[in-house]
Amino acid sequence: MQRNRTIYLEPFDLDVTLRDAALDEQNRPARRMIANAAIGMHVEDAYYSVRELREAVSWIHDGEPGGKRRLAAILSNPVGDDFQRSVYFCLAGRGVVEMLDDLMWLEDLLQARGRIAGDMHRRRIRAMPLVSPYVADEPDGPIVSQDEDFAQGRSWWVDPALS
Numbered sequence: 001m002q003r004n005r006t007i008y009l010e011p012f013d014l015d016v017t018l019r020d021a022a023l024d025e026q027n028r029p030a031r032r033m034i035a036n037a038a039i040g041m042h043v044e045d046a047y048y049s050v051r052e053l054r055e056a057v058s059w060i061h062d063g064e065p066g067g068k069r070r071l072a073a074i075l076s077n078p079v080g081d082d083f084q085r086s087v088y089f090c091l092a093g094r095g096v097v098e099m100l101d102d103l104m105w106l107e108d109l110l111q112a113r114g115r116i117a118g119d120m121h122r123r124r125i126r127a128m129p130l131v132s133p134y135v136a137d138e139p140d141g142p143i144v145s146q147d148e149d150f151a152q153g154r155s156w157w158v159d160p161a162l163s
Helices: 016-023 029-038 043-061 067-075 083-091 096-122
Strands: none
Touching (some): 016 029, 016 096, 029 083, 029 096, 043 067, 043 083, 043 096, 067 083, 083 096
């Protein structure tokens, strides 16, 4: 069975939508930052990391028990790279509603990227190699405390988007 291929399809850049989002002047600066932060990240790792972060922030916003513990655990995780912390700190202090909106936006982009990667894998279409933006597999420098009783700052209660 011969497959139709063009120079425009193979190898495919799985980060093309992230690159476009990062350069789109219509996107808020925070969205452009988190799109840039996701470039080069492993397809599944990026999606599940952002989803986990979004769920933790949602739990806190909704007053769910354990939400603060979950976010503190994510931000203080001594294993893995700094991707989740990078995304969180790009959004921290901007208002929890805007933070959640931006996390859901990135989660949607990453979910679509994963679906494309899966389809390409099934069709045996090559993807360009993802080049991790991290030089180490562990956090670099100090990490956030694991204390789940952290103080929630003003951005959790005052959101300019709701004014």
